[in-house]
Amino acid sequence: MINGSQILLIIEYDGSGYHGFQWQNGLPSIQKELEKAIRKLTGERRRVIAASRTDAGVHARGQVVGFRTRSGLAASNFISGLNHYLPGDIAVKVAYRVNSDFRIRRSPVSREYSYYILNSPTRSPMREGRAYQVANPLNIEAMNRAAQTLIGQHDFASFLSGDGSWLESTVRNVLSAEVAREGELVVFRMTANSFLPHQVRNTVGALVRVGLGRMNLDQFRSIIEARSPGRAGPTAPACGLCLDRVNYPVPLGEEAS
Amino acid sequence: MINGSQILLIIEYDGSGYHGFQWQNGLPSIQKELEKAIRKLTGERRRVIAASRTDAGVHARGQVVGFRTRSGLAASNFISGLNHYLPGDIAVKVAYRVNSDFRIRRSPVSREYSYYILNSPTRSPMREGRAYQVANPLNIEAMNRAAQTLIGQHDFASFLSGDGSWLESTVRNVLSAEVAREGELVVFRMTANSFLPHQVRNTVGALVRVGLGRMNLDQFRSIIEARSPGRAGPTAPACGLCLDRVNYPVPLGEEAS
Numbered sequence: 295m296i297n298g299s300q301i302l303l304i305i306e307y308d309g310s311g312y313h314g315f316q317w318q319n320g321l322p323s324i325q326k327e328l329e330k331a332i333r334k335l336t337g338e339r340r341r342v343i344a345a346s347r348t349d350a351g352v353h354a355r356g357q358v359v360g361f362r363t364r365s366g367l368a369a370s371n372f373i374s375g376l377n378h379y380l381p382g383d384i385a386v387k388v389a390y391r392v393n394s395d396f397r398i399r400r401s402p403v404s405r406e407y408s409y410y411i412l413n414s415p416t417r418s419p420m421r422e423g424r425a426y427q428v429a430n431p432l433n434i435e436a437m438n439r440a441a442q443t444l445i446g447q448h449d450f451a452s453f454l455s456g457d458g459s460w461l462e463s464t465v466r467n468v469l470s471a472e473v474a475r476e477g478e479l480v481v482f483r484m485t486a487n488s489f490l491p492h493q494v495r496n497t498v499g500a501l502v503r504v505g506l507g508r509m510n511l512d513q514f515r516s517i518i519e520a521r522s523p524g525r526a527g528p529t530a531p532a533c534g535l536c537l538d539r540v541n542y543p544v545p546l547g548e549e550a551s
Numbered sequence: 552m553i554n555g556s557q558i559l560l561i562i563e564y565d566g567s568g569y570h571g572f573q574w575q576n577g578l579p580s581i582q583k584e585l586e587k588a589i590r591k592l593t594g595e596r597r598r599v600i601a602a603s604r605t606d607a608g609v610h611a612r613g614q615v616v617g618f619r620t621r622s623g624l625a626a627s628n629f630i631s632g633l634n635h636y637l638p639g640d641i642a643v644k645v646a647y648r649v650n651s652d653f654r655i656r657r658s659p660v661s662r663e664y665s666y667y668i669l670n671s672p673t674r675s676p677m678r679e680g681r682a683y684q685v686a687n688p689l690n691i692e693a694m695n696r697a698a699q700t701l702i703g704q705h706d707f708a709s710f711l712s713g714d715g716s717w718l719e720s721t722v723r724n725v726l727s728a729e730v731a732r733e734g735e736l737v738v739f740r741m742t743a744n745s746f747l748p749h750q751v752r753n754t755v756g757a758l759v760r761v762g763l764g765r766m767n768l769d770q771f772r773s774i775i776e777a778r779s780p781g782r783a784g785p786t787a788p789a790c791g792l793c794l795d796r797v798n799y800p801v802p803l804g805e806e807a808s
Contacts, residue, residue: 308676355677373673383676416630419565419640420612420681420793536677 298364300396301372302546303328304388305357310423310533311383314350315357324348324384328359331379335372336365343398345540346405346489351532353424356387356406356539358546360398390546404469404485406539409498409530411480418478425479426498426534432480432505437473440504440514441482444471444497452517452525453500455492464490464521473501480505483538498530555621557653558629559803560585561645562614567680567790568640571607572614581605581641585616588636592629593622600655602797603662603746608789610681613644613663613796615803617655647803661726661742663796664751666787668737668759675735682736683755683791689737689762695730697761697771698739701754702728709774709782710757712749721747721778730758737762740795755787 305328313321317329328342345358367375369389376386410425412418413432418425451464458464469485482498500517503509517525562585570578574586585599602615624632626646633643667682669675670689675682708721715721726742739755757774760766774782 306676308679353677377673382674382679385674385676387671387673414644416634416644417639417642419563419642420610422565422639424677 298362298394300360300362300392300394300398301369302358302360302390302392302396302398303372303376303386304546305359306355306385306387307353307357308383308423309348309351309353312350314352315344315348324357327380327384328361328376331376332361332363334379335375336363336367338363338365345398345402346537348535348537349492349532351423352535352537353533354537357537358398358402358540360392360396362394388546401542402488402540403543404487404541405489405537406483406485406541407489407494408536408538409482409484409494410534410536411482411498411502412478413480414478421479423533426531428480428502428505430506432502433507434473434475434480434505436507436511437480437482437501437505440501440511441471441473441484441497443511443515443518444468444484448518449521450490450493450518451521451523453493453496453527454490454523455496455527455529457523458490461490466490466493471497473505492529494535495530495532496526496528498534499527502530555619555651557617557619557649557651557655558626559615559617559647559649559653559655560629560633560643561803562616563612563642563644564610564614565640565680566605566608566610569607571609572601572605581614584637584641585618585633588633589618589620591636592632593620593624595620595622602655602659603794605792605794606749606789608680609792609794610790611794614794615655615659615797617649617653619651645803658799659745659797660800661744661798662746662794663740663742663798664746665793665795666739666741666751666755667791667793668739668755668787669735670737671735678736680790683788685737685759685762687763689759690764691730691732691737691762693764693768694737694739694758694762696768697758698728698730698741698754700768700772700775701725701741705775706778707747707750707775708778708780710750710753710784711747711780712753712784712786714780715747718747723747723750728754730762749786751792752787752789753783753785755791756784759787 315324317325340361372389412425412427415429447467467487572581574582597618629646669682669684672686704724724744728741
């Protein structure tokens with residue numbers, strides 16, 4: 295229908311002020327801001343697709359989005375042009391021109407997320423809206439041992455918030471999962487082929503129970519084995535979550551970075 | 552006049568919303584918020600003194616402040632009590648009770664500041680208000696060599712914005728100064744017995760000129776030697792600056808941390 299190629303963008307955003315990536319009637323969304331900026335830059339009304347939809351309040355350092363265009367602008371001019379029209383809490387970091395049949399959402403081999411926990415009895419104004427505060431001391435080693443059990447192909451149904459009956463499958467392949475201290479923060483990093491809704495935040499909820507000594511490694515394992523929605527959690531707050539990177543089978547070109 | 556001891560606080564704040572630490576008629580300030588919270592907690596009207604006054608928009612991770620009180624509350628209860636009344640962008644991290652003759656402002660042997668530069672052609676929403684963006688590539692090694700020449704006791708008059716005629720002396724003792732890359736950031740850290748107004752920001756302005764190749768090491772040295780206000784700079788934006796730590800001759804106790 296539409297001739298022309300596709301523009302792929304790597305974008306960063308502070309999700310605090312948005313009801314998630316996806317367009318929702320009357321509510322602020324990342325998608326809406328991107329489509330508005332594209333319209334101002336190119337005069338075209340385009341639909342923007344994201345590699346990984348993020349929920350309300352979730353951040354991204356390396357979200358990948360794409361849209362079709364008839365505009366002949368160089369990819370690099372989409373960076374400066376869109377940044378001119380986007381609000382301060384959304385920025386285009388890199389832009390590529392790809393074939394119009396490139397599948398933004400279907401092609402990724404993996405997504406990488408980080409979850410930031412501020413393990414401190416007092417809140418941190420310099421981390422406000424960027425980390426989940428846990429006041430009691432966390433046992434990082436125990437959390438990391440539990441995280442290791444997530445690696446591999448498993449049915450992660452227990453890490454769903456709802457019943458997930460609308461999902462084709464709840465099996466996911468976790469490539470890496472690690473809990474580490476980074477200064478005053480405890481960071482959980484997880485890479486998987488794709489993620490169930492709320493999977494990282496429900497995993498963090500369960501890992502924090504382990505870190506506080508309220509659950510042992512066997513109990514954590516039994517959550518995975520139960521394959522029963524709602525068993526993990528409680529769902530950790532959105533503010534601690536950040537989509538770091540989306541990996542494609544062939545690395546995206548560097549021509550316009 | 553006032554009997555009783557003094558409470559010392561280590562506080563963290565995001566200075567974005569404030570016209571600096573110090574009370575100014577009708578304008579939001581850190582001091583005003585602290586005094587308001589103290590009044591709500593203790594019923595006392597107290598004046599809060601800071602170890603290092605920070606300017607509008609400047610942040611702090613380790614500011615030290617003190618006030619006298621007749622309240623018998625345990626130091627640790629000042630942490631939770633004041634945090635209850637303080638806004639989200641200011642937090643008490645640690646509290647101590649010290650003698651009423653302890654001099655918050657006169658006693659420190661040194662102050663440590665960090666200045667964050669985002670060296671990237673595109674802005675970073677996750678660093679918004681926390682770093683100064685420099686689009687062109689910076690030569691970190693050249694900047695660090697220039698920073699080394701600041702170490703020692705010098706007359707830093709060239710690093711003043713105004714004429715500084717109201718200052719007793721413009722000689723300061725710089726204990727350490729270093730420029731290093733930390734991920735996508737370039738961080739300048741500087742420790743000195745005390746600092747002239749705008750000294751760090753004017754130093755950063757000059758270091759960035761070195762980093763961009765617009766000034767060489769000899770020219771940077773000649774700025775120090777000129778002892779002439781306005782020679783350094785331009786004054787780098789407040790948002791990149793953070794007061795990390797104030798050091799006293801005897802380390803502050805740990806009893807209420």
